[in-house]
Amino acid sequence: MAALDRSLISRLPLFQGLTPDEQSEILRDARSSRYAKETAIFAQEAEAHSFFVLIAGHIRVVRTTPDGQQVIARYISEGEIFGVAAALGRTTYPASAVAAVDCVVLAWPNALWPDLARRFPVFGAATYRTVGSRLQETQTRVVEMSTEQVEQRVAHALLRLANQTGRKTDSGIEIDFPISRQDIAEMTGTTLHTVSRLLSKWEEKGIIVSGRQKVTVKDAHRLVVLAENRDKG
Numbered sequence: 170m171a172a173l174d175r176s177l178i179s180r181l182p183l184f185q186g187l188t189p190d191e192q193s194e195i196l197r198d199a200r201s202s203r204y205a206k207e208t209a210i211f212a213q214e215a216e217a218h219s220f221f222v223l224i225a226g227h228i229r230v231v232r233t234t235p236d237g238q239q240v241i242a243r244y245i246s247e248g249e250i251f252g253v254a255a256a257l258g259r260t261t262y263p264a265s266a267v268a269a270v271d272c273v274v275l276a277w278p279n280a281l282w283p284d285l286a287r288r289f290p291v292f293g294a295a296t297y298r299t300v301g302s303r304l305q306e307t308q309t310r311v312v313e314m315s316t317e318q319v320e321q322r323v324a325h326a327l328l329r330l331a332n333q334t335g336r337k338t339d340s341g342i343e344i345d346f347p348i349s350r351q352d353i354a355e356m357t358g359t360t361l362h363t364v365s366r367l368l369s370k371w372e373e374k375g376i377i378v379s380g381r382q383k384v385t386v387k388d389a390h391r392l393v394v395l396a397e398n399r400d401k402g
C-alpha cells in the first residue's frame with residue numbers, strides 16, 4: 170500500500186480490535202487509488218474483481234435501469250467497506266460507484282476475501298455487520314417506497330443523509346458533500362420538480378436551508394414530524 174496516513178486508517182471502525190501488526194498484514198495487500206470527482210470506481214455489470222474501503226470523500230452508488238433511468242441506491246461515507254457483495258459471491262457489480270467528490274480508496278482483490286476473513290475474524294465480523302445494517306436500511310427504504318407519500322420519502326432521505334454524513338454548523342446539520350435536487354429525486358423515486366417544490370416549501374417554513382448542491386437541516390424535529398406524516402399544518 171502506498172504511503173497513506175496509517176493513524177487515520179487504524180482508527181476506522183473496520184480495523185478496530187486488530188493489533189497494529191494485523192492491520193499491517195491486511196493493508197499489505199491493498200492498493201490505494203485516488204479518484205477525481207465524477208469518475209467511476211467500478212461500473213454496473215463490470216466483472217467484480219475487488220472490494221474497497223473509502224478512506225476519504227463520498228461515493229454515490231447508482232443503478233441505471235434498462236430504459237436509462239438512474240436511481241441512487243445509497244451514498245458511501247468515509248471508513249465504509251463497499252463492493253463487498255461482489256466479494257461474497259457475485260460475479261458482476263450490481264450498480265456503479267461514482268466519486269461524488271475527490272476520493273481516496275483502498276482496494277483488495279476479491280480472491281483474497283475468504284483468506285482474510287478466516288485469518289482475521291474481527292475484520293470478517295465487522296464486514297458482515299456492515300452488510301447486515303445495509304440490508305436493514307434497504308428493507309426500510311423498500312417499505313418507505315411502497316407505503317409513504319413523496320413528502321415523507323424526501324424527508325426520510327434528508328434525515329438519513331444528515332444522520333450519515335451530517336456536520337453540525339451554526340445554522341443546523343449540513344449534509345457534508347455536494348448534493349443536488351436531482352440527486353434527491355433519484356434517491357426517492359420522484360421528479361426534480363417535486364423535490365424543488367418541497368425544498369422551497371420547507372425553506373419558507375424554516376425547516377431547511379438549501380443552496381446550490383447544498384442542504385442544511387435547520388429543524389430536524391419538524392423534518393421527523395413530516396417524515397412520520399404527523400404534520401397538521
Ligand SMILES: Nc1ncnc2c1ncn2[C@@H]1O[C@@H]2COP(=O)(O)O[C@H]2[C@H]1O
Nearest residue numbers: 230232242250251252253254255263264
Ligand atoms: N439491484 C440493485 N440495485 C441497485 N443497487 C444495488 C443492487 N444490488 C446491490 N446494490 C448496491 O450496489 C452496491 C455495490 O457495493 P456493495 O456491495 O457495497 O453494496 C451494493 C448495494 O448497495
